[in-house]
Amino acid sequence: MDTVAAALPRLYDLLRQSRLLEAELALAALLRDAPQVPAVHRARAAVAQSAGRLDQAVDAMRTAVALAPGDAALQLELGQVLGASGRIDEAIAAFRGAAAAKPDLVDAWYLLGMTLYGARRDADALPPLQRALALAPTHPQLMRAVAETEYALEHHAEALALYERLATTPEATDAALCLRLSQCRRRLGAPADALAVVQAAVVRFPDDAPLWLELGWVQEDLGDATQAQQAYARAHALRPDWGDPIGAAIALARAATPDDIVHRAQAMADAAAVPEPQRAYLHHVLGKRSDSLGEYSAAARHWTEANRLRRAQDGGFERDVFAAQIDAAIATFTPELSRSLHAKAMRDERPLFVVGMPRSGTTLVEQILSAHPQGHGCGELTGIVGIAHEIAAGIPAQTGLRWPQDAAQVDGAWLRERAQKYLSVALRGAPADARRLVDKQPYNFLHVGLIAMLFVDARIVWCRRDPRDIALSIFSESFAPSATYATDRDDIAFVIVQQERLMRHWQAVSPLPILEFEYERVVADTEAQIRRLVDFAGLTWDARCLDFHASGRSVQTLSRWQVRQPMHARSVGRWRNYPAWFAEG
Incomplete structure (x- = not known):
């Protein structure tokens, strides 16, 4: 062992000097004299990496770990070598092993989280990164890693708190x-x-x-x-080689876009050298421009190409996984369990949740209620989805829970703490006398059962619209990469059907009041439907709700300019402009 201890530093020094042949000769002697020493195989991995032989490096590190299975540092290095060789799932397993062997090893949690983040598994990446930050709470690199992951998950309040902390550091x-x-x-x-x-x-x-x-x-x-x-x-x-600014300009101007900008965007959209996400975005906005000009065949071509590019980049939609999620919610939340869990929830009548498919009128509902002096629009909060992810990740006191199957086992005190945290975010910017906090996160339709576990007095508005108009609107927009269903019309139709199946279940079992709010009925009989909505919200009538488009409040949505206009029928039946995509009737 003394010989090994003396020889290893010399070997690493040879590698630093790029004297690879001499390092390999030194390694051969060590392998002959001490084949069972883990550090020798770690050195073998270093030599193999220096020579670009990554498979040999992996084999060497696996041998080192096998000889010292409890050594977290070796597990960590194995993960790094696996990651360098592109074997991401195996690298993740190695980092998990290092974290299990030494739970206070910051690098293990950090590398586990960053590898998951790099693999676009943001929800899985967050807990290990949070664990790393808890172990080193003032480390700017860790703060930024957690903030970026929170941002990727659209947890904007949590991300902002970390970015604000970073802004006070010298590195900011x-x-x-x-x-x-x-x-x-x-x-x-x-x-x-x-x-x-x-x-x-x-x-x-x-x-x-x-x-x-x-x-x-x-x-x-x-x-x-x-x-x-x-x-x-x-x-x-x-x-000038970046597609996003020119795409944003076209999305805003639509038919009024100058020809030179349109030609530039078209050239970039067709250029293989331009990154695919930018090309997809340009095709989306060029399609919107064509649609506004009545050039529907051209719009259809642009949107088809945009979604082909996005699907190649982001992957396809897993229908079986989504249907299983719906099945699990329906099987878990029986009338009896829903009533039992609801009885333990926090009493606060302010939360009102607007759910349904994207592009079904959720922003319209928020704008109407926000025009009321006692209504406050919170935008699309991610708090409810985040709580469901936390349960699935084992964040509550109990670990190993499945969501939603183990809903009955979630700790009540933990839920009340999360409900309070949700409210603190929803209240950001709200007037002191706000009686309704309107969360228009459409995907909360998946979590009506959870909402009932959090708030006894919550209200649910279910936005509905002709499925064909919803499908066209989703297919024509540039959604987040996580919305993989949005790139295929059949997948969109599948999600719409599954969403309705689940919402009908919530109507049957949920103790929360649920209002169906149909876009076409609002267009046909605006005042009566708005009065109906305001009454459901438990607010006294205020005529300003009829003038929601003139409220002047900011709007964070794809339809930001539409909701600044009075109600009109132009968006009803738009699917008829695309007869090849939709059967009549």
């Missing part, structure tokens, strides 16, 4: 942090605050194109199309 000098500070505020429904941040940032970083693009988005949210277009133009000038 980059444009990317300023960008995130603005994006989080904007997405939390505070565009005026975001404007202050991003305007200061473009003064500090005047050549940063993403900041100018963000400034345009903020100006759009505030309803200033002119200032938005100027910001998009500046971003495009700074990075």
